[in-house]
Amino acid sequence: MAQQTMRGMRLGTQSLESERGVNYSARVTHLFQCANDHVSEIVFSADAEIPQTWQCKNCQLQAVQLEDGKRIKLDAAEDKVPRSHWEMLLERRSREELEEILQERLDYIRARRAGGQADL
Numbered sequence: 001m002a003q004q005t006m007r008g009m010r011l012g013t014q015s016l017e018s019e020r021g022v023n024y025s026a027r028v029t030h031l032f033q034c035a036n037d038h039v040s041e042i043v044f045s046a047d048a049e050i051p052q053t054w055q056c057k058n059c060q061l062q063a064v065q066l067e068d069g070k071r072i073k074l075d076a077a078e079d080k081v082p083r084s085h086w087e088m089l090l091e092r093r094s095r096e097e098l099e100e101i102l103q104e105r106l107d108y109i110r111a112r113r114a115g116g117q118a119d120l
């Protein structure tokens, strides 16, 4: 949304308000580069927190901020793919243990069924 607003301003939308007497806040320009090597120039307010990534203006990929002409290293947290429950389970238990637990559980359920009790 913010980006669309900025695009609109670039295309020359004129404000009807007088610009005289307006104090412009300081601006800083940061470059972002996507995996297709497109470089997007994004202007931020000087006191804004600069995000590590921005959507590429050319191809909609995620572009990474450039620092001294190189893409910055992203924080692990932002880069990390969320793990599934299954992956977390595999970190705690070996496959053999899981098979064993499954078998125990199946035996338990079968025993209950045999006893005429409803599954919970």
Ligand SMILES: [Zn+2]
Pocket (backbone or CB within 6 Å): 034, 035, 036, 037, 038, 056, 057, 058, 059, 060, 061
């Ligand atoms: Zn791109």
